[in-house]
Amino acid sequence: MTDLQPLYRHIDGAFDRHLERIRGFVRQPSISGEGVGMQEMAELVRDTIRRLGGSAEIAPTPGWPVVHGAIDAGRRKTLLLYGMYDVQPVEGEDWMVPPFAGEAVDLPEVGQSIVARGIYNTKGPLAGLFNVLESIQAVDSRLPVNVKFVVEGEEELGSRNLPGFIHAHKDRLGADATFFAFFCQDRRGKPVLWLGVKGIQYFEVAVRGGAWGGPRTRGVHGSNAVWVGNPAWRLVRALGTMLDDEEQIRIEGFYDDIVSPSAEEEALLENLAKTFDPETQLAMWDAERFKYNLAGAALLRKYLYNPTLNVDGIWGGYTGPGMKTLLPHEVRVKMDVRLVPNMEPEHVRERILAHLHRIARDDIQVHFYDGYPPAKTSVNEPAVQAMIRTVRALKGEPEIWPHLAGSAPFYLFRRVLNQPFVMGGLGHGGRPHSPNEYATIDGMRLFERSVGRFLYEFATA
């Protein structure tokens, strides 16, 4: 394989400039949920691809546009680079630095880092990917593989218009594999590889006064709670029927489609259990204990193969300072289900609806956001093997997970484009969807080396 030392030296020499590009990406807010800075961010991505000599367009969708493009290097193999340019809101969060300033902070546990919304999830990796393509072109004149780009603006909204885009542009998106670049080292530096992702179904439930009772259009004086029903109690009861005290989901048929881990997956779980460190995980997620008294492979099996019914947010009535007695007319909850292998979002929707309709047909309103199923690639795929070789060469043996606990719409690449996908890259970040999201600066440098090496490994795979 090509000697990569010149590339690594170029990355090191250009890294101050590379870091400025990364900071520039996070300084441009792009909050899809609130519609902040989306067009500007899409243009920044498009222009960055064009500066690399690629073609690039901003394709409109019914929501936020998709930036797509290509760099034809005249090579045998082609890689589809999937990414996203949107980030989560910061509303109600308390940050140590402004979330869109791209400031460097020396974090006690991980060292010099950029603390900003999107630095980890995922404008840091996206900008780093562009950096490494630039370095390769500087050192080697052309890329080792042809690349295509699909950078969506609605990942944090459940990628609701990505399916439409992928279907419409199917003929132009052919590639040997899809690659999603991400910082994949944990807090102790251990490199991790995920072979798949969970699916997700996000939804919102509203309970209002109606035929069952309760105030219909406005909150009323709290003294009426003695004889007029309260939607908050009705919601509490409805939620109480959905999950039991042992965290088992009580929605009929909810577990029916789930398949047990395959032999390959069980082998991965057993292997994972050897290096899996529960304390690191608990520290990352700010918790003292897991909700199951399990350890090793049994805990990992729950983590990866158990569907989740989560309360993301709940609100209703008077939530301001001090006392206000009120009988509210509406209480709402945002929830999500994480879909494990073989669960389909439409079945999940049907079962949730059937469950809530058994409680009350007309009075509990459910709004489903667009959901998608899980997806995975075999460890034996050449693209996955190229990533494993990359990580081994730069950092040592990776920890291989059957899939991520998080969700991404990779089913589109597997099912629609019929491509294996791989996600990876060295580097470390944390606190996605939380205040003080960060990524380490040393990790970003290593990320660029790893992505560079991966492209060469994949070219020769």
Add this chain to the structure above:
Amino acid sequence: MTDLQPLYRHIDGAFDRHLERIRGFVRQPSISGEGVGMQEMAELVRDTIRRLGGSAEIAPTPGWPVVHGAIDAGRRKTLLLYGMYDVQPVEGEDWMVPPFAGEAVDLPEVGQSIVARGIYNTKGPLAGLFNVLESIQAVDSRLPVNVKFVVEGEEELGSRNLPGFIHAHKDRLGADATFFAFFCQDRRGKPVLWLGVKGIQYFEVAVRGGAWGGPRTRGVHGSNAVWVGNPAWRLVRALGTMLDDEEQIRIEGFYDDIVSPSAEEEALLENLAKTFDPETQLAMWDAERFKYNLAGAALLRKYLYNPTLNVDGIWGGYTGPGMKTLLPHEVRVKMDVRLVPNMEPEHVRERILAHLHRIARDDIQVHFYDGYPPAKTSVNEPAVQAMIRTVRALKGEPEIWPHLAGSAPFYLFRRVLNQPFVMGGLGHGGRPHSPNEYATIDGMRLFERSVGRFLYEFATA
């Protein structure tokens, strides 16, 4: 008794000016929960009493001050006029007119009204009370009774510093009775008299991540809900243990202290049931049905003698637009208990704490706001009889309720000052603690007549 026609004519002649005083009172915001306009409102009340020739002071408390004063008319009898100058917040409410503009609106069901925060509860009646005192002085040179004033600024906060004030000023507050002026006609114009009030205990419950699990200091990525506990589910379960599907409170000992209605009260209930109109009540509270399949005296018995455990507000996690997957670290709920005869707030607090501590000693935090017990006066008290005669003379037979479903700290007058109390006054208002709180303009004029007559009736009682 004195011929009241000259007084009524004076009220009518001066009513445009009177209405401007009322509008001036509601145009001065005085939101005790948010600390908005409180000093200004206290000064307005003090200055109004002084302009009537009374003495008046603003007495500091650890919270918002109490305005107190007196007009010595050299009469045999003395009435303590209790009122409040604070109002509820309007945060998050959608109003047809700005809530502090004092605007007149022709409401389809009740006619020309002032729509403003506090017009009904209770700066409208307070300003109207001052108006009628002014008219009496203009017509009769001196009032038929001596009056003392106690106008607090924390009624909407549970009157937390009124007990301290009453105890400290006990010697100066002696009177033959306490009077609380209020608009007491329902939407159909029927005059109502309440002989008492419920007590209240307001509290807030917070569930955070801790030893039981859950994120401790920040929300984390929602995918972790599969193995890290969610405070929202923990709160849902805790709430689920407090009230069963039949709306029975499941807190041990909660019903122990409650006494059955007395013979006098049962007689009132039976009488009430004859004129009680459930449809009017449902329309007032914007509901299609009551939560009990009861009617007549049985429904009224529930309404007045059943304690309530209400959810005033609930919130936690992501509550903004669109999707955000989040495992929240804290979820909170504001609740209140309405105390019926013979319940004491300290017993209620003990039982709630014991219940929640049985679920989890350290992880569920409870903050109790100051509470107070219920209070009542016998229908046979001279002050009550004077009000009944007043209503009969001006409007016809009043509907007499053993007590209000709402709460007020009248136990202070009964227990500490040892005075009977009466609340009353003609007039109609609605939507207290809600958007578009209103009171009718015709009702305000009638209110002034009724309060004037009551003072003369009481003087001769």
